[in-house]
Amino acid sequence: KWKGEGTTQNLESIVIGRCYDYIRIVNPAVGEKNCSQIWEAFKNAFIYKDPCSILPEDYELFINLTFHTIPPNKSLFWENNQLLVNSFADRGRRYMSVGDTLFGFVGDFLNWCGQADSPGLDYESCPTTMECENNAVESFWRMASITYAQHSSGVIHVLLNGSADGGAYPQPGFFADYEIPNLQKDKISQIVIWVVDDIEGPDIDSCGVHSVKTLETRLTTLGYDVTCTDNDKSVMFLLCLD
Amino acid sequence: MPLQQGSARMRQRTVLLVGIVVLLAALVLAVVLASLLTHGRHEVSPKMLKWKDRGTTKNLQEVILGRCYNYITAQHPELGDKDCLKIWESLKDAFIYKNPCNITPEDYQPLMELASHPIPCNKSLFWSKTGDLAHRYTKSNQNFLTLEDTLLGYMADRISWCGDPSAPGINYESCPKRNECESNPGSVFWKMASKMFAEAACGVVQVMLNGSVEAGAFRSSSIFGSVEIFNLDPDKVSEVHIWLMQDIGGPQSESCSGHSIQRLISILEERNFKIICEDNYRPVQLLQCVHNPDHTDCRLCTNST
Numbered sequence: 167k168w169k170g171e172g173t174t175q176n177l178e179s180i181v182i183g184r185c186y187d188y189i190r191i192v193n194p195a196v197g198e199k200n201c202s203q204i205w206e207a208f209k210n211a212f213i214y215k216d217p218c219s220i221l222p223e224d225y226e227l228f229i230n231l232t233f234h235t236i237p238p239n240k241s242l243f244w245e246n247n248q249l250l251v252n253s254f255a256d257r258g259r260r261y262m263s264v265g266d267t268l269f270g271f272v273g274d275f276l277n278w279c280g281q282a283d284s285p286g287l288d289y290e291s292c293p294t295t296m297e298c299e300n301n302a303v304e305s306f307w308r309m310a311s312i313t314y315a316q317h318s319s320g321v322i323h324v325l326l327n328g329s330a331d332g333g334a335y336p337q338p339g340f341f342a343d344y345e346i347p348n349l350q351k352d353k354i355s356q357i358v359i360w361v362v363d364d365i366e367g368p369d370i371d372s373c374g375v376h377s378v379k380t381l382e383t384r385l386t387t388l389g390y391d392v393t394c395t396d397n398d399k400s401v402m403f404l405l406c407l408d
Numbered sequence: 409m410p411l412q413q414g415s416a417r418m419r420q421r422t423v424l425l426v427g428i429v430v431l432l433a434a435l436v437l438a439v440v441l442a443s444l445l446t447h448g449r450h451e452v453s454p455k456m457l458k459w460k461d462r463g464t465t466k467n468l469q470e471v472i473l474g475r476c477y478n479y480i481t482a483q484h485p486e487l488g489d490k491d492c493l494k495i496w497e498s499l500k501d502a503f504i505y506k507n508p509c510n511i512t513p514e515d516y517q518p519l520m521e522l523a524s525h526p527i528p529c530n531k532s533l534f535w536s537k538t539g540d541l542a543h544r545y546t547k548s549n550q551n552f553l554t555l556e557d558t559l560l561g562y563m564a565d566r567i568s569w570c571g572d573p574s575a576p577g578i579n580y581e582s583c584p585k586r587n588e589c590e591s592n593p594g595s596v597f598w599k600m601a602s603k604m605f606a607e608a609a610c611g612v613v614q615v616m617l618n619g620s621v622e623a624g625a626f627r628s629s630s631i632f633g634s635v636e637i638f639n640l641d642p643d644k645v646s647e648v649h650i651w652l653m654q655d656i657g658g659p660q661s662e663s664c665s666g667h668s669i670q671r672l673i674s675i676l677e678e679r680n681f682k683i684i685c686e687d688n689y690r691p692v693q694l695l696q697c698v699h700n701p702d703h704t705d706c707r708l709c710t711n712s713t
Contacts, residue, residue, distance in 0.1 A: 176481055180478050187475065190466050
């Protein structure tokens, strides 16, 4: 029916388990949360609904229930390098990417969509964003990205993939369309861009060129203090060894 | 005169009434306080044993189930036949209502059987005193698996649990530290899981050791040194690759030519494994440098400006 993968099996157990995992182990500093209530709010955003009619606002209650502050100077935005970001962020200890917030943590790597008939979730297939933009997962991440950007402060970091096809700064993209427009200029002191190549990957994009230049220009024009650093493989091979 | 007597009696009655009301209020308050205090404590049986380490993780069941489903559904669909509910039950049965100093490997046998799964050859990554770095590496390079990347290790990582003979059978307040008793639920679990992880390894295996630790990179008292190296199967494992990692900018306490490494090599060679040792294995060091791009050790060699 749809071109994308169906809803992840055991979605409820996974979401509730992740919620408790987060508040008990990953980041107990966020305090007590009602994980059953959080699951209900998440589910009600899309269950039994037309899978092409879900908007970011449908997740508002979910975001309210899972919200917690993001420590200043810890925000880490990224494109096309999720594995590297996970090791970079070090499970929220060094940085807190959107996937290290409670609201991002419960949804990461999962898939879901509703349907009009019982059981209200479609386990066979879900629409891709090409098929319809207002699908459950896309709207979830749009809402999460907006929230994450709005509550980021201090020095913010952006990790881009210098080996990515089509450029390190993708347009359209979550960072370009949902995060940059929602950054709070008066709360941000500096934007630090890192362009990192895949280990053993090609060096396609770098600071000051192509799409990264576009990004640097856009942010500077918006009035931000911007710096950019390359960490591509050639640099690594020229490391000063003792 | 009669008027004065009447008002005195009224006053007496009022005082009496007020006294009774105050007494009643005090009684009600006492009852409410007593029930609040005991309600808050009803989960902590006064008979439960007290230990020095943190207690069982709250919402243990939800966390374990969630992690199990997460692992077999979202990460490793080839393990789709695993029964997460049964796995949770077998973990719980291993320790609930038991004295947490009397746990045996047999207690965990059903869990180990239900949750174990084969490991592809050449992918096992052992580690000692390099947990953070090893796990960051396997997250960014999925060609290697630590114990904590297998279902058993994934479910139990960073979690604690222990039982107690009195109700409700699980101790959320405290659990025994290793030096209080060795046969505690956590220690017995990790010893068994490590043994099985080593037994399951095949082909070329890797071990990441810390060359910045003063006490030596290889220690016989570690789980690696006491359990894992002795449970590698020489019929299945051909080579052991040692990656000796030093902290960026950290002390260079030991390298591949160091004493403890030589000891490790001789133990392994005696068991007929081929050994290769590499100082600061490059891909892992690249990861260290990605995290410390501004450090002198990671800076570009100046040849031009």
